[in-house]
Amino acid sequence: MNPLAVRVAGVTFPSPLVLASGVMGLSASSLKRVADAGAGAVTTKSCGLEERKGHPCPTLLPFEHGLLNAIGLANPGVDEMAGEIAEFQARSSIPVIASIFGRTEAEFGEAAARLLARVRPALLEVNVSCPNVGSEFGQPFAADAAASARITGLVKARAGHVPVAVKLSLMCPSIAQVAKACAAAGADAITAINSVGPGMLIDPHVRRPILANQVGGLSGAAILPLAVRAVWDIARTVPLPIIGTGGVARPEDALQLILAGATAVGIGTGVYTGGLEVFGRINSFLADWLDREGLRSLDALRGAAHPARSQEAHHG
Amino acid sequence: MADSMQTVPILEVIAHQAELKTFILPRILDAAPGQFVAVWLPGVDEKPFAVSADGPETIQITVKAVGPFTRRLLNCRPGDRLGLRGPFGRGFTLMPDSLLIGGGIGNAPLRLLAQRLTERGLRYTWLAGARRAADLPFLGELQKNPAVRLFTDDGSVGHPGTVMTGWTDALAATPTPPRLVCGAGPEPMLLAVREAARLHRLPVELSFERYMKCGIGLCGQCCLDGSGLRLCVEGPILTEEQMQGVTEWGLPPRGPSGRRPATTPKATRP
Numbered sequence A: 001m002n003p004l005a006v007r008v009a010g011v012t013f014p015s016p017l018v019l020a021s022g023v024m025g026l027s028a029s030s031l032k033r034v035a036d037a038g039a040g041a042v043t044t045k046s047c048g049l050e051e052r053k054g055h056p057c058p059t060l061l062p063f064e065h066g067l068l069n070a071i072g073l074a075n076p077g078v079d080e081m082a083g084e085i086a087e088f089q090a091r092s093s094i095p096v097i098a099s100i101f102g103r104t105e106a107e108f109g110e111a112a113a114r115l116l117a118r119v120r121p122a123l124l125e126v127n128v129s130c131p132n133v134g135s136e137f138g139q140p141f142a143a144d145a146a147a148s149a150r151i152t153g154l155v156k157a158r159a160g161h162v163p164v165a166v167k168l169s170l171m172c173p174s175i176a177q178v179a180k181a182c183a184a185a186g187a188d189a190i191t192a193i194n195s196v197g198p199g200m201l202i203d204p205h206v207r208r209p210i211l212a213n214q215v216g217g218l219s220g221a222a223i224l225p226l227a228v229r230a231v232w233d234i235a236r237t238v239p240l241p242i243i244g245t246g247g248v249a250r251p252e253d254a255l256q257l258i259l260a261g262a263t264a265v266g267i268g269t270g271v272y273t274g275g276l277e278v279f280g281r282i283n284s285f286l287a288d289w290l291d292r293e294g295l296r297s298l299d300a301l302r303g304a305a306h307p308a309r310s311q312e313a314h315h316g
Numbered sequence B: 001m002a003d004s005m006q007t008v009p010i011l012e013v014i015a016h017q018a019e020l021k022t023f024i025l026p027r028i029l030d031a032a033p034g035q036f037v038a039v040w041l042p043g044v045d046e047k048p049f050a051v052s053a054d055g056p057e058t059i060q061i062t063v064k065a066v067g068p069f070t071r072r073l074l075n076c077r078p079g080d081r082l083g084l085r086g087p088f089g090r091g092f093t094l095m096p097d098s099l100l101i102g103g104g105i106g107n108a109p110l111r112l113l114a115q116r117l118t119e120r121g122l123r124y125t126w127l128a129g130a131r132r133a134a135d136l137p138f139l140g141e142l143q144k145n146p147a148v149r150l151f152t153d154d155g156s157v158g159h160p161g162t163v164m165t166g167w168t169d170a171l172a173a174t175p176t177p178p179r180l181v182c183g184a185g186p187e188p189m190l191l192a193v194r195e196a197a198r199l200h201r202l203p204v205e206l207s208f209e210r211y212m213k214c215g216i217g218l219c220g221q222c223c224l225d226g227s228g229l230r231l232c233v234e235g236p237i238l239t240e241e242q243m244q245g246v247t248e249w250g251l252p253p254r255g256p257s258g259r260r261p262a263t264t265p266k267a268t269r270p
């Protein structure tokens, strides 16, 4: 048996490492390349009912401790994306997670229905947490537990047998409470976290924000501690599998998220900081680690950092 | 960090034509020939441009007006500040006895390549083509360079015809076959160069363009169908082997949303 295999909402990933949404996620061929590099599942760029060009550039800004991004949900639209997903599935056996978004609560349900009418991804991921479209959509739905739960319900009603993960943000009073509301509405998994903030960087010479959108979500090394804490809180509150995401570039980072309670580990910015080899490198580290510890799977490590986890998990 | 944004003042502007200018900027980065930088025009947008030459303290980019961004850029004057990120991608291999083939603004990256080859004492032949004389940057400089042969479609300067007409002559004229063919220009020209190189069994490196946003291989915008190669990281200069993994040659490229326009143009009513 493959010791790195994990199960998320009934779907087997041959590795816990998942390509996070928005990175190399616009086409079947680029998703395939990441799958071949060792990802256990790949997530598409979030797509909505209509094609979007996204914000003008600069949309992505590396700095010393991470990255700001304000891509602005550029995507070809669900119908086109369904075609890319179908092509990916014809070319790879790695599970594909289709990420969807809506401008309104109702649009999430419509996007799910339109996508699933054409293709059957391994999971649906509901992005209620994009931090860089605030000027257009208002604050992310994920800031509001009730709205997140309603969206979860709308998508679940259209999803049939396809499991639904809800992608959450730290832009809320308690991410664990939002997760709990989504779980009650039928979510099958939680992905956490989306990029944080949003943040801003200003060029001192031209005296204006560098991102065309002015603000953008913070990702990369800077947010690893936030992601570890978010996964920790969610794991203590809901019994759902978690795709822990945020700041992972090194094997120890992935291990921290697993020890905090994640079943799978998303990697976005790490594709930049660690190169595409990041997947292969972390996979071999984890395999060696299990071997050295005499473990046959990652199960024993999941949430192992929680004191007396078995009792607390049901109370949190 | 080179990938982060740094703004610099424009030191000098060379106007080749109203629609074609070279900007001289402080050398805050070192680019290899074929590599590109992201140029930010504050308040407008940020777009990719190849480095066209450098000096001990300067780098140059050469810009042709084709749309809103490039038109705004061409209005900039010395002292105005531009943001730069980069250099991005992989450049051309520096090889003795190279054959450079450029079409229009594609001659810009080849200019830095010719400069580097000269600096290293490596021989080259450069076939520089354009539709008309006005589309050739550095015409005076090119005319003085004995390694350069000029071609224009309308015959306004150099030999009449395309660079491809010069290809066979160039092969016949050089004592040894070129060790590497380096091309930059419009995609139909590049694909013709690729074909010709294949016919003559010559190694090629060609500079391609796709819609780009991040420059660091994350946004997925410039991933090519087939191998999923990221043109901003593994390109923009591609070898024959890299080109073989790509299935989208000849198709209209994906736009800023990631969608590829339909191949067949919409039927027009009579």
Ligand SMILES: Cc1cc2nc3c(=O)[nH]c(=O)nc-3n(C[C@H](O)[C@H](O)[C@H](O)COP(=O)(O)OP(=O)(O)OC[C@H]3O[C@@H](n4cnc5c(N)ncnc54)[C@H](O)[C@@H]3O)c2cc1C
Pocket (backbone or CB within 6 Å): B036, B046, B047, B048, B049, B050, B051, B061, B062, B063, B064, B065, B066, B067, B068, B069, B070, B071, B105, B108, B109, B208, B209, B210, B211, B212, B213, B236
């Ligand atoms: C690696 C690379 C190197 C380049 N080097 C040079 C150079 O040295 N000199 C030069 O004049 N031009 C160069 N270009 C092309 C230059 O980036 C475009 O001309 C410019 O972005 C057009 O913007 P616009 O708003 O003026 O025109 P638009 O009207 O927006 O577009 C005109 C054309 O430019 C393309 N384009 C627009 N935005 C982008 C983008 N973000 N990325 C890629 N293509 C785009 C469009 O697809 C279209 O074909 C290069 C492009 C790439 C990818």
Ligand SMILES: Cc1cc2nc3c(=O)[nH]c(=O)nc-3n(C[C@H](O)[C@H](O)[C@H](O)COP(=O)(O)O)c2cc1C
Pocket (backbone or CB within 6 Å): A020, A021, A022, A023, A045, A046, A060, A067, A069, A071, A073, A099, A127, A130, A167, A193, A194, A195, A218, A219, A220, A221, A223, A245, A246, A247, A248, A266, A267, A268, A269, A270, B218, B219
């Ligand atoms: C360029 C870029 C684009 C992103 N686009 C999306 C998106 O479309 N949908 C989404 O749910 N998350 C998106 N994200 C967030 C990532 O999926 C991830 O949650 C976040 O970046 C934290 O992980 P990281 O530090 O590994 O990047 C994007 C992130 C980046 C850097």
